Amino acid sequence: MAAELTSVRLDKWLWASRFFKTRKDAVEAISGGKVHLNGARVKPSRNVQINDTLEITRNNEKYQVTVLGLNDKRRPAKEAQLLYEEGEASIKARESEREIRRLNNASVTRPDKKPNKKERRQMDKWRSQ
Numbered sequence: 190m191a192a193e194l195t196s197v198r199l200d201k202w203l204w205a206s207r208f209f210k211t212r213k214d215a216v217e218a219i220s221g222g223k224v225h226l227n228g229a230r231v232k233p234s235r236n237v238q239i240n241d242t243l244e245i246t247r248n249n250e251k252y253q254v255t256v257l258g259l260n261d262k263r264r265p266a267k268e269a270q271l272l273y274e275e276g277e278a279s280i281k282a283r284e285s286e287r288e289i290r291r292l293n294n295a296s297v298t299r300p301d302k303k304p305n306k307k308e309r310r311q312m313d314k315w316r317s318q
Contacts, residue, residue: 202256
């Protein structure tokens with residue numbers, strides 16, 4: 190029988206809750222200041238407990254989550270989602286930020302095809318001037 194967990198290392202919890210694909214990615218994010226525990230910058234070995242709040246920045250998206258459960262094993266995504274609850278404000282902010290990025294990218298004109306050899310040479314000549 191497994192004992193009930195009271196705390197788990199932060200890097201393991203982020204990996205088990207599927208915010209990061211590998212523990213190494215989680216460690217790099219924590220060390221790089223992309224993860225804050227209860228508003229403070231922490232080390233990967235810091236223990237997470239239930240009801241702690243995490244601020245996670247990943248791929249230009251910010252998540253504010255509350256820890257609801259602890260697990261140090263990587264489980265299916267449905268089970269991993271039960272380990273945390275994301276705040277309503279966090280979800281809305283992320284969706285609005287995503288919409289802004291989508292609109293900004295829509296205004297960029299992209300060519301229909303790759304330039305051929307002649308067009309590439311013309312572009313190189315134009316850039317070198």
